[in-house]
Amino acid sequence: MTSFTKAEGIPLYVKIRENLREEIKLGEYKQGEKLPSEDELAIKYGVSRMTVRQGIMDLIDEGLVYRRHGVGTFVAFPHLERDHSRLTNFFESALKEGIKVSAQILTMEVIPAKQKIAAELHIEEGDSVIHIKTLRYTDDVPVTVHDAFIPHKLFASILTRDLKTLENQHLWTILESYGYRLKRAVQRLEAREAGEEIAELLNIDTNAPILYKERTAYADDGTPVEFIFCYNRGDMYSLTVTLER
């Protein structure tokens, strides 16, 4: 009997969710094994069935468990990289793998938005945008060139920040400090030849393959907060994404 009581302001369904997650991780319920029914869990935790459901639903969205109507709830077979579906940034993921990352800001300027950028950021052509061109290194090898554009109107004061500070944290972290909750990013990917400018910056052949990426990031109210062009060295960069049904 693990009866939970309301404490510390953490909702019961969160505690139950995390408790189940922990028990699964510890192997108390094994892969493919049936969890106790909602009724049983409700009794075990001393809560109502709806509260248990709310916790389990989160785990289903994550893919940690799955259900069969009329049968039960089961522990899913794990697959690696469960979190690659998520909006996660270069710093976080590289650091997890113990790779040394660094960045160098090449350009930081305010320019009028070209048509494409204006369209992506939902502003008028010619409106001011902040352009930040960055070269990123992993283990001191240059692998990526970024051209980021953010609306000047929303983030004007970013210009007063220290360049070193900007280099050492991800742009998203900074955007969130302005109160925008990043919710979603849409990326378009292509394979291209490097071309002269990128080849020189990355120190590779002009026709070497590049993973080209355009990305627009949106806050939870749908406001576009960032648009970037991104050129990644093909032989040193791979991108993992998860699609969900």
Add this chain to the structure above:
Amino acid sequence: MTSFTKAEGIPLYVKIRENLREEIKLGEYKQGEKLPSEDELAIKYGVSRMTVRQGIMDLIDEGLVYRRHGVGTFVAFPHLERDHSRLTNFFESALKEGIKVSAQILTMEVIPAKQKIAAELHIEEGDSVIHIKTLRYTDDVPVTVHDAFIPHKLFASILTRDLKTLENQHLWTILESYGYRLKRAVQRLEAREAGEEIAELLNIDTNAPILYKERTAYADDGTPVEFIFCYNRGDMYSLTVTLER
């Protein structure tokens, strides 16, 4: 008063969700505008507040609306390609855009799984897998070479199917007909040079850039059902994905 009553076996929360979606699409609630409160909607639809919530929660997950605690529910500013986050297949998305797609199966064979494939499909090295090599065309131009591997044990009877049938529908549709609900796919992307074999099949230069993709598809219980290598012509193929937080 749009009071909804249970009918046709469609759950109320689904009807409410779709009704709200429709009203938003029709512009009855505009971008950034506040929806009626949960209480008001509950009265309007003649249901309880929890039922309204269940419908709204779905729309939040989709990103169509967002909420602020203590303030209200608002229509999010739309961004295009909302559905590119989803597990969607080539046929579906190309057809939507009015592009003619076709496929030609080059090889279909049963072979013992190599180490990498076995690991991805959670089977033993040497276990039988079905290998299907396919060339895909859009508007009669070859753009993609697929090497798909599926566990022989799960899908043995696929071998008895007509090749023409297999060419004309996506493999996923077929896998689902075996009772596996496809839930998630993890893809790894790189930019590469074509190489001789692929260059010849796609009729491009040997060093032309290729968007190289490895993908593992999982059923909702976590069973891997398909692993593919995929070589896409860089200048004719782009991939759009959405990352969510």
Add this chain to the structure above:
DNA sequence: AGAATCTAGACGTCTATACGTTTTTGTCTA
């Protein structure tokens, strides 16, 4: 034995209600 039926278990939907928390807004006081 095989097929049809019944039934228990488990998830799915829905209600009506209560109280908590956050934000906004308006009023009242110092």
Add this chain to the structure above:
DNA sequence: TAGACAAAAACGTATAGACGTCTAGATTCT
């Protein structure tokens, strides 16, 4: 007038119970 405070509005969490639907397994009938 500025600040404190109170109230209202809206979402967040939680309950207890009812009934629906689906699945698998047991039972019964043929």
